[in-house]
Amino acid sequence: MLMCLLVLLLSYYAYYLDTTSExxxxxxxxLKAAGVQDNIIFSxxxxxxxLGMVELGAKGASLEEIRQVLGFNHLLPGVEFSLLQNLTSALSDDDTQYVIRFANSLFLxxxxxFNPEFLHLMxxxxxxxxxxxxxxxxxxxAEQINSWVENHTESKIRELLSADDxxxxTRLTLVNAVYFRGSWKNQFRPENTRTFSFSKDDGSEVQTLMMYQQGDFYYGEFSDGSQEAGGVYQVLEMPYEGEDMSMMIVLPRQEVPLAxxxxxxxxxxxxxxxxxxxRQKVEVYxxxxxxxxxxxxRSTLQELGIKNIFTSDAxxxxMTDGKDLYIGKAVQKAYLEVTEEGAEGAVGSGMIALTRTLVLYPxxxxxxxxxxxxxxxxxGSILFMGRVMTPEVIEPNDQDFDSM
Structure with missing residues (x-):
């Protein structure tokens, strides 16, 4: 019986990861459709x-829309809460070699x-x-909520909301923020960081700080079988310390726009x-x-099909005994900084023009x-997803740039 239950839970878990990936x-x-040339970062x-927090307090059409869009409608009711709980517990474990902070709250x-049972389940x-x-x-x-978010994200996420929000x-606001800090398993050496030209998809170029190292990483070359993605593209996976977390980078050929x-x-x-x-030796810039x-x-989820909770029909x-409650505001702010050490830390370095070396490895x-x-x-759970259309730009009139 116990074995059957374990198999069932594992099948639920695999299904959950498939649906959340979707x-x-x-x-x-x-988000891509909303900002053609913008960087993207979200969790x-x-x-x-x-949304799981809202689902706990939802009934009827409000509940069904959330379960449908998140892909939970094929799970037994309530199973998704245990899955989310297990995932966040695993990610936030004190024994991990990285830091993840989730800041989720309902302000009413x-x-x-509040319904006491709802508070208990939350x-x-x-x-x-x-x-x-x-x-x-x-x-x-606004000041209270912003202060709360800062405290839960090591002051990296500021000014999430304003008085105009x-x-x-307003009766209910859903606040959601996430913070991550990790060190690369193989760190970049700061002395190898140099200025380099970054070619944007619009044809322009900007100067940026390019890190370099040669090391053992997970690497592969893939093709979509047509010319839609420009033929072959590269996938690089770089683990953080402890190897539980990693950053996967998907890079088209030089002449192929990310679009x-x-x-x-x-x-x-x-x-x-x-x-x-x-796993193989790779040269990484x-x-x-x-x-x-x-x-x-609010607008993003409505486009995906979660609409009811944002209307007077919610x-x-x-959550409460009344039925006049709906979500007036829902925002997420995500922050990610990638440096020689890993995510979030910063290291200074001199800038010397970088030259390409003889290629011995991929x-x-x-x-x-x-x-x-x-x-x-x-x-397999995805903490962040996004794209870099423009990295940190080094302006020619910067003091560091002039000293090059």
Missing amino acids: FSVRLYHQ PLSIAIA QEGVT RKYFRADVETVDFTESAAV FSSV SLEPIIKAPLLEEWANNVK LPRFKVEQKIDL DLSA QVMADHPFFFIIRNRRT
Whole structure:
């Protein structure tokens, strides 16, 4: 009996990862359509957790839309909460060699009483905060929420909301932020970082700081079988310390714009990349980059099919006894900085013009736009997904640049 239960749970887990990968890719394509030449960074897992919190309080059509879009409708009701709980517990384990901070909270108008069972389940599955505020005091509420988010993301995510985001009719705000810090298993040596030209997809070039190393990484070359993605493209997976977390970089050929590769990005392809990269020695040229993005989850989720919870028809009556509650604001802000040490830390270095060396091993030259994923290699869950269209730009009038 116990073995049957274990097999069932594992099948649920595999199905959950498949459906959340599909959700992740759909989100990516939605954000891509909104900003043609912009960097993108978001956390699919963190959004799934936030929606799980809302799902706990939802009924009727509100509940069904969330389960449908997230792919939970084929699971037994409630199983997804245990899966999300297990994933976040594994990622946030104190024994890990990286830091992940999820900041998820519901802020509800004062005077509305929460259902005790809802509060119990929020603590059980998400360790989440549920707080009451007076939205009529919009400036004070914005300051309170922003301070809360800063405290939960080591001050990296600031000014998530403003007073203009609230009004006297606001009743419920969903806040979602995520922070990650990890060190590369194979760190880049700062003295090898040089200025380099990065070719943008619009044909222009910018100067950036390019890191370099030769090391053992997971690498593969793939083809979509046509010319849609420009033929062959490269996939590089670089583990962080401990090897549970890694960054996967997907790079088209130099002359192929990322926009030509993006249409082929589908959920099954993510799994194919992960299963087929092989450990080998690779020369890696990777720009330092910092990406930060605030997403209006309300409009994005509505485009994907989650609409009811944002209207007066919402049924969030499992949160409170009343049925007049709906979500007026839902935002996510994600931040990622990649340097020689890994994610988030910064290292200074001199700048000398970089020259290409004789190629002895496969070479990944990320001097043009690329797609990336930060994922847990053990569970397959995707913490971040995004793209770099423009890395950190070094201006010719910068003092460091002039000293080159």
